[in-house]
Amino acid sequence: MAVVPPTERIWWKERIAKVEIMWVAIAFLWGLVMFFMMIYWHGAGKQNISNEAYRTDPAVFAQKAQAMAEQYKVREEAGIPVVHPPPGSDVYLIARLWQWWPILELEKDKAYRLHLMSMDWQHGFSAQPVNLNLQIHPNYDMVLTVTPDQAGEFGIICNEYCGIGHHTMVGRLYVKE
Amino acid sequence: MATATQFRTCPTTGLRVDLKAENLIKANAVAAVIFLAVGGFFGLLVGLTRWPAVHLLPADWFYLALTAHGLDVLIVWIIFFEMAILYFASAILLNSRLAGPRWAWLGFGLMVVGAVVVNIAVLQGGSTVMFTSYVPMKAAPHFYLGIILFAVGALIGCFVFFGTLVVAKEERTYQGSIPLVTFGALTAAIIAVFTIASGAIILIPTLLWSMGLISHIDSLMYKTIWWAMGHSSQQVNVSAHVAVWYAIAAIVLGARTLSEKVSRTAFLLYILFLQLASAHHLLVEPGISSEWKIFNTSYAMYLAVLGSMIHGMTVPGSIEAAQRHRGLNRGLFEWLRKAPWGNPAFSGMFLSLIMFGFIGGISGVVMGTEQLNIIMHNTLYTPGHFHGTVVAGTTLAFMAITYLIIPLIFRRELVMKKIAQWQPYVFSIGVAGLSLFMMGAGTLGVSRRHWDMTFADAALKFDYPEAAFLMMGLNGLSAILAALGGIMYIAVVVGSVLFGKRTTEQSLPKLNVIASYGSADSVKVPGTVVMVAVFFTAFVLYYFINWKYLSEIWPLS
Numbered sequence: 223m224a225v226v227p228p229t230e231r232i233w234w235k236e237r238i239a240k241v242e243i244m245w246v247a248i249a250f251l252w253g254l255v256m257f258f259m260m261i262y263w264h265g266a267g268k269q270n271i272s273n274e275a276y277r278t279d280p281a282v283f284a285q286k287a288q289a290m291a292e293q294y295k296v297r298e299e300a301g302i303p304v305v306h307p308p309p310g311s312d313v314y315l316i317a318r319l320w321q322w323w324p325i326l327e328l329e330k331d332k333a334y335r336l337h338l339m340s341m342d343w344q345h346g347f348s349a350q351p352v353n354l355n356l357q358i359h360p361n362y363d364m365v366l367t368v369t370p371d372q373a374g375e376f377g378i379i380c381n382e383y384c385g386i387g388h389h390t391m392v393g394r395l396y397v398k399e
Numbered sequence: 400m401a402t403a404t405q406f407r408t409c410p411t412t413g414l415r416v417d418l419k420a421e422n423l424i425k426a427n428a429v430a431a432v433i434f435l436a437v438g439g440f441f442g443l444l445v446g447l448t449r450w451p452a453v454h455l456l457p458a459d460w461f462y463l464a465l466t467a468h469g470l471d472v473l474i475v476w477i478i479f480f481e482m483a484i485l486y487f488a489s490a491i492l493l494n495s496r497l498a499g500p501r502w503a504w505l506g507f508g509l510m511v512v513g514a515v516v517v518n519i520a521v522l523q524g525g526s527t528v529m530f531t532s533y534v535p536m537k538a539a540p541h542f543y544l545g546i547i548l549f550a551v552g553a554l555i556g557c558f559v560f561f562g563t564l565v566v567a568k569e570e571r572t573y574q575g576s577i578p579l580v581t582f583g584a585l586t587a588a589i590i591a592v593f594t595i596a597s598g599a600i601i602l603i604p605t606l607l608w609s610m611g612l613i614s615h616i617d618s619l620m621y622k623t624i625w626w627a628m629g630h631s632s633q634q635v636n637v638s639a640h641v642a643v644w645y646a647i648a649a650i651v652l653g654a655r656t657l658s659e660k661v662s663r664t665a666f667l668l669y670i671l672f673l674q675l676a677s678a679h680h681l682l683v684e685p686g687i688s689s690e691w692k693i694f695n696t697s698y699a700m701y702l703a704v705l706g707s708m709i710h711g712m713t714v715p716g717s718i719e720a721a722q723r724h725r726g727l728n729r730g731l732f733e734w735l736r737k738a739p740w741g742n743p744a745f746s747g748m749f750l751s752l753i754m755f756g757f758i759g760g761i762s763g764v765v766m767g768t769e770q771l772n773i774i775m776h777n778t779l780y781t782p783g784h785f786h787g788t789v790v791a792g793t794t795l796a797f798m799a800i801t802y803l804i805i806p807l808i809f810r811r812e813l814v815m816k817k818i819a820q821w822q823p824y825v826f827s828i829g830v831a832g833l834s835l836f837m838m839g840a841g842t843l844g845v846s847r848r849h850w851d852m853t854f855a856d857a858a859l860k861f862d863y864p865e866a867a868f869l870m871m872g873l874n875g876l877s878a879i880l881a882a883l884g885g886i887m888y889i890a891v892v893v894g895s896v897l898f899g900k901r902t903t904e905q906s907l908p909k910l911n912v913i914a915s916y917g918s919a920d921s922v923k924v925p926g927t928v929v930m931v932a933v934f935f936t937a938f939v940l941y942y943f944i945n946w947k948y949l950s951e952i953w954p955l956s
């Protein structure tokens with residue numbers, strides 16, 4: 223009985239029922255499968271985060287984004303530049319209270335080195351409806367190589383609470399054929 | 400001190416009950432229930448605000464209510480109740496006096512003060528930072544101070560528990576090893592010490608920072624250590640509610656665990672493989688290596704998950720064995736059909752077990768997988784998952800054992816027995832709905848901690864799919880049901896404690912102990928085997944379905 227001391231004083235020498243041993247074995251093996259699945263995906267899967275990141279000053283990051291935006295701006299929407307950088311290049315996206323800046327226009331099936339960083343508090347990068355979610359920190363320039371394989375207009379929702387304007391922090395991203 | 404201790408003898412168990420321990424259990428349980436009521440109220444407001452057709456609160460109040468909800472239920476309700484469990488599992492189950500009751504009262508006092516202070520800080524409006532208070536977002540100093548005081552109080556409670564184990568051993572109040580339930584509580588208390596130490600390491604500097612004495616706290620470092628507290632405390636909850644499952648199965652059905660060795664080893668796995676479980680809160684964070692993420696998110700190869708999967712079999716297995724021992728032997732499930740479903744302690748416990756496994760457990764492992772986290776992180780899938788663990792699992796288990804604590808410790812009969820009977824079902828349906836619909840909305844991309852899924856005030860627009868709005872409507876309805884279940888619980892508890900008839904020897908439950916099931920080889924639990932097989936199949940299928948979803952998003956490297 224679980225609320226009184228065990229009947230066998232030396233409980234660690236007790237014999238174990240077969241069903242229990244079987245389940246422990248199955249559950250253990252399943253744990254191994256799940257563990258190795260993550261490693262396997264690093265080799266065989268296409269969706270892995272690079273974990274590449276640099277400690278960076280927000281001002282430095284903002285400058286790079288600014289330079290990119292000036293060079294590759296194609297138009298403006300809601301006062302925000304729409305930027306079409308060349309495939310393969312380094313593209314910068316600023317997260318700040320309460321805006322994603324600028325609007326990126328990428329080409330389908332082309333790879334980009336996407337840099338993400340916050341200028342202030344933490345934010346959440348949530349590309350929708352792809353449902354691709356990343357955590358954005360201040361002072362960390364997060365880099366990943368992304369290859370959008372669907373064309374269209376995508377929303378970038380902030381999904382880390384960042385103060386009273388959190389629910390207005392919506393950005394946009396275009397992927398052109 | 401020992402001489403001043405007064406005892407009564409419990410008519411159900413025949414154990415001596417230290418009256419000081421009894422009073423402490425009462426005080427902690429009452430405080431817990433009060434904060435559950437407060438926090439649950441905020442939860443209802445949040446749920447109704449997230450229902451797009453209702454959208455109850457304005458934005459600032461929504462974020463404030465969400466902060467208060469997280470703090471009051473996740474931290475205050477659960478930890479007060481855990482203190483009651485620690486004192487019950489030590490002094491009462493070991494037939495012993497409580498070590499240092501004055502210390503225990505000091506701890507209790509600190510916890511009350513801390514909880515009140517943090518609530519004041521939140522209600523003043525300057526500390527709407529969510530219970531996670533991620534830096535560099537800053538709360539008022541007394542927000543952090545309140546949490547620290549509360550944690551120190553809880554730490555004292557843990558040491559009173561350890562002290563009581565020592566006293567009981569020295570005074571030989573029991574024979575042999577400590578009972579399994581006490582062993583589970585010991586697991587919880589050991590992890591709690593680690594938890595609170597991590598909390599101190601991160602919250603004390605954060606307090607100094609909010610007072611202007613420290614200039615900078617790194618946001619990534621904060622999260623890593625904060626979740627060393629935040630996640631381990633969930634392991635405390637799991638240990639505590641699994642101990643509660645065993646206790647209820649034992650007290651209501653006389654069930655004896657299939658094997659002490661297996662069950663105890665499963666508890667030990669929680670301690671040994673705790674690792675830095677904060678990892679699974681950091682899977683899509685910049686600048687942390689995949690090796691670190693994989694090793695720690697799986698707590699070194701899922702060995703703590705193994706512990707839970709073991710309990711998930713041994714708890715129903717012990718119930719089945721006990722019921723079969725009584726002759727409920729027909730077919731696979733007569734033992735389950737004829738279980739005491741009208742006893743809220745049993746029904747609450749069993750529903751907690753099922754929902755914790757199927758909803759909270761499976762979703763937790765899935766979203767804690769390094770790459771799969773990309774399609775779930777910070778969406779509503781996250782609160783969906785943990786309403787399956789801390790609400791359907793822990794909270795419901797604690798509610799269930801309350802129905803035993805009231806007669807055994809408060810020595811009152813339950814009032815409104817019909818309402819008590821229905822309570823676990825109403826609450827379960829509500830919470831299952833909350834969990835599943837939030838998980839559904841999260842799968843469709845809806846953000847957590849978010850006031851307006853229509854983005855009406857945003858400069859750029861985005862539309863979530865229609866189905867997501869439907870999910871949030873159903874979630875709102877579930878919130879009402881869950882709140883109703885919560886109100887029923889509180890009505891029964893308050894009513895019984897204040898107005899319940901005094902228990903008599905006849906009205907108390909009788910312990911119907913089953914000494915043994917025979918030898919290990921003769922234990923037959925085919926019904927449990929079927930249940931476990933269904934669980935395992937669901938787990939494997941759902942796990943791989945999510946890899947398929949992941950493979951459909953944009954390639955990343």
Ligand code: HEM
Nearest residue numbers: 442443446469472473529530782789847848849878881882
């Ligand atoms: C009446 C019952 C309850 C209802 C209706 C409810 C509803 C909700 C809802 C709708 C959310 C918000 C999701 C979001 O916008 O991100 C939430 C968050 C949360 N709930 Fe509950 N809940 C209830 C009970 C509980 C209980 C008993 C616990 C813990 C034991 C709990 C723990 C939490 C936590 C920790 C959060 C996250 C807060 C945050 O994101 O900072 N809830 N709840």
Ligand SMILES: [Cu+2]
Nearest residue numbers: 345380384391
């Ligand atoms: Cu944001």
Ligand SMILES: [Cu+2]
Nearest residue numbers: 380382384388
């Ligand atoms: Cu935000």
